[in-house]
Each structure stands twice: as structure tokens, then as C-alpha cells.
Amino acid sequence: MEKRVVLITGCSSGIGLGLAVRLASDSYQRFKVYATMRDLSKKENLMECVRDCHADTFEILQMDVTDQQSVVSTTEKIKEQRVDILVCNAGVGLMGPLECHSYESMKKIFDVNLFGTISTIQAFLPGMKQRKSGRIIISSSVGGLQGIPFNDIYCASKFAVEGLCESLAIVLQHFNIHVSLIECGPVSTNFMNNLHGVDANDSRLQAGDSDTRSLYAQYLQHCHSLFQDVAQDTEEILQVFLEAIEAPTPSLRYFTTQFFMPLIKLKLSCTGGSEYVRAMHKFVFSGTKQKEHEK
Ligand SMILES: NC(=O)c1ccc[n+]([C@@H]2O[C@H](COP(=O)([O-])OP(=O)(O)OC[C@H]3O[C@@H](n4cnc5c(N)ncnc54)[C@H](OP(=O)(O)O)[C@@H]3O)[C@@H](O)[C@H]2O)c1
Numbered sequence: 176m177e178k179r180v181v182l183i184t185g186c187s188s189g190i191g192l193g194l195a196v197r198l199a200s201d202s203y204q205r206f207k208v209y210a211t212m213r214d215l216s217k218k219e220n221l222m223e224c225v226r227d228c229h230a231d232t233f234e235i236l237q238m239d240v241t242d243q244q245s246v247v248s249t250t251e252k253i254k255e256q257r258v259d260i261l262v263c264n265a266g267v268g269l270m271g272p273l274e275c276h277s278y279e280s281m282k283k284i285f286d287v288n289l290f291g292t293i294s295t296i297q298a299f300l301p302g303m304k305q306r307k308s309g310r311i312i313i314s315s316s317v318g319g320l321q322g323i324p325f326n327d328i329y330c331a332s333k334f335a336v337e338g339l340c341e342s343l344a345i346v347l348q349h350f351n352i353h354v355s356l357i358e359c360g361p362v363s364t365n366f367m368n369n370l371h372g373v374d375a376n377d378s379r380l381q382a383g384d385s386d387t388r389s390l391y392a393q394y395l396q397h398c399h400s401l402f403q404d405v406a407q408d409t410e411e412i413l414q415v416f417l418e419a420i421e422a423p424t425p426s427l428r429y430f431t432t433q434f435f436m437p438l439i440k441l442k443l444s445c446t447g448g449s450e451y452v453r454a455m456h457k458f459v460f461s462g463t464k465q466k467e468h469e470k
Contacts (some may be wrong), residue, residue: 178204178232179206180207180209180253180255180259180260181209181258181261181262182258182260182261183209183211183264184262184291185314186235186239187213187220188365189214192221193412194264195208195210196228197413200227200232204397206232207250208232209236209258210235210236211238212237213239213242213245215235218235240287240292241291241296257306258299258302259309260309260420261309261312262313263291263295263437264313265287265343267284267288267293267370267371268366268370268372269283269326271372272387272391275373276328277300285331288332288336289332292313292339299311300352307352309353310356310420311353311356312357312416312419313336313340313355314378315336315337316333317358317439318333319332319334319441320442321438321442321451322451322452322455323455324453324455325394329370344427355419356427357416357429358428359431360405360431361405361406362407362409363410373391375391386465393459393460397460398459405434407432411431436452438458439452
């Protein structure tokens, strides 16, 4: 049986690494995995995990999704000259009050999460269209469907990815190309440690705005423990990716957790939006300080 060629972005750690390993070690050797990462000096973890895999099932390539040249040169290195399953996984986070973010830090989030995804899809879409076959799977987030306080820029970038993929999916039906968004809640990877966050004592927060400082401190305290409590193991997330990969007719969206579903349903059913804003505020800022900020 011919192997299905899979290319995954952001395989130096977390979900990308886990998925690359899972597919490369498939017991029926059904996949040939191109695991890409922007910095090949980080490949040791991955190498270690695929040590026992058959050489035919695995290859590591350099690819920085924000560097057009790097994306193009990766497409040229794919021996089979085709990718059956493209997984756009590379992503970065940014947390903190909006006014604390520099233009550069915000631009970086969009460069990786949105434009990196667009460049990657652009590079492989013509081949898929020609063959009238393919799957595009995106590591998205519940933050792409609902606003999360102090994650404005990250959510904006993932909302944009959702709009991109939902729009694409409509046209790509004609080409037998399926687009799937994997809607993750918190996952136990290095993502939170890697994200560029504003510290509660950041000097930009000290300039007289005690209200924002106090809300942000509450958010950090509440959400840190909440996200730890509900965070999923990478293995659970990989199961959902496999579901999207193996489904005869994949869905546009796969939710890895039901935890955020009541808020998402509320948002979709009360289209005015105020109910969602109030419910999310209560969810995050419930406690003694809440009333003060509701005045
Ligand atoms: N973990 C969560 O709680 C969570 C929740 C919802 C959605 N997600 C999404 O899941 C995806 C994977 O995140 P993760 O949890 O596995 O976090 P992670 O361990 O931090 O992985 C992020 C990956 O993206 C790569 N990356 C960053 N910038 C890149 C670029 N310019 N070009 C290529 N690769 C780049 C990183 O490479 P370097 O090592 O070189 O930086 C790393 O391999 C992201 O899209 C994220 O938004 C995660």
C-alpha cells in the first residue's frame, strides 16, 4: 500500500513532535512523515523518540513558516513531490493587557499563526488541487472561537485562522480537499512557558492603571490554576488528530474537550454577544473583586 505523505510544521516540541512520532511509528507503516521545524538544532528530542521507526517513515526538514524562502525550499525537498496530509501546527502565544504589547511582538504572533499558516497552505495547495485530493489540518484553539481576556492578540490571530479555513473549506470541496480545525483547549505542552506574556509586575502596568493591574493579576491567578486543572495530555490531542486523519469524510471542526462548550454554545446562540461577554467575565473574574469592576 502506498504511504500517505504527511507534512507537519512546528515539530521541535509539543503537539507537532507527538504527532510526528505517532504517525512515523504507525504499526502498519501507513505514513511517510516530513517533520519540519524552524531550528534543526532542536531536533534531538524528536530523533530520540523516532529512534526505532523505520527509515522510510520519517524525515526531518528545516522550515520556518515565516520565511517564504524556507517554505518554498521545503516543498522542493519532498521526494514524493506530493503531500497528502498537511498539518499546520506551528504557533505562538501572547498574553497580557493590549496596551503593553509592542507592535513587533504582536506582528510576530500574526506572522507565525496566520501568515505562516497561509504560506504553508499556499505552498502545498496547488499540488493537492491538481491531484484532486488532500487534507489540511490546523492546530487551532478554542481561542479561535471565543474571546479570552488578556489573550486578545492570540485570539485575534486564531480567529483569523478560523475565518481563513472556513472560507477555504467551501471552495476546496470542489477539489476533494478537506480542511479540519482541531479546537484545543489548554494542553500540557511547553506552550504556556514559551508564550510571550506580560508579567503582573511589568513596568508598563505600573503607570497608574491599578484596575487593569488588579484584573490581570486575578486572571493570572485564576486561569493559571484553572488551565492546569483542565489541561489535556498531548496523547488525548493526538487521538483527535488521528480521528481527522482517518475519517472518510472529515469534519471542519474537532473539539478536543467539552469544557468550553457551554460558553461557545452561549456565544453562538445569543448572537448579540453581550451574554457571552458577561458569562466569560464571570467565569474568569468571579470572586470578591468582580463587583467592583462591574460598576
Ligand atoms: N498548548 C496549548 O495549550 C494549546 C492550546 C490551543 C492551541 N494550541 C496550538 O497548538 C499548536 C502547537 O502548540 P504546542 O502546544 O505544541 O506548543 P509548543 O510546544 O510551544 O510548540 C509550538 C511549535 O511551533 C513552532 N514554531 C514557532 N514559531 C515557528 C516558526 N516561525 N516556524 C516554524 N515553527 C515555529 C515551535 O518551534 P520552536 O521550538 O523553534 O519555537 C514549536 O515547535 C500551536 O498552534 C498552538 O497555538 C496549543
